[in-house]
Amino acid sequence: NQRLPNKLFKELKTMKYQVLFTALLIATAQAAHAQAPNESTPASTAASFASQFYGVDASVVDVTITKQDLYTATATTKAPGQAVCSLELAVVPDGANTNWALGSWACDKQPAS
Structure with missing residues (x-):
């Protein structure tokens, strides 16, 4: 097994967290948009x-x-x-x-x- 160079491994790990964070932001925005508005009069x-x-x-x-x-x-x-x-x-x-x-x-x- 050939190991990834340390720098490349760190960059991929950072990218993984960025993708997860972006997915979380999108899911949060969609959930907020799906909530019913305040039915004010x-x-x-x-x-x-x-x-x-x-x-x-x-x-x-x-x-x-x-x-x-x-x-x-x-x-x-x-x-x-x-x-x-x-x-x-x-x-x-x-x-x-x-x-x-x-x-x-x-x-x-x-x-x-």
């Missing part, structure tokens, strides 16, 4: 953004959808002691982790009474 998206902005739990955010069509929605959010905000939302392309994205955000200067 305009109301749940507005509540999520508002809860983060207000610093409160999403369950205390009151969301009213004032307009909605296939691709856009307008929501008004209210929370105790916080300003009323208006959000414009839009549908995002397939493959994203959510169904709706924030397009614009405007709030009153004073908290709601």
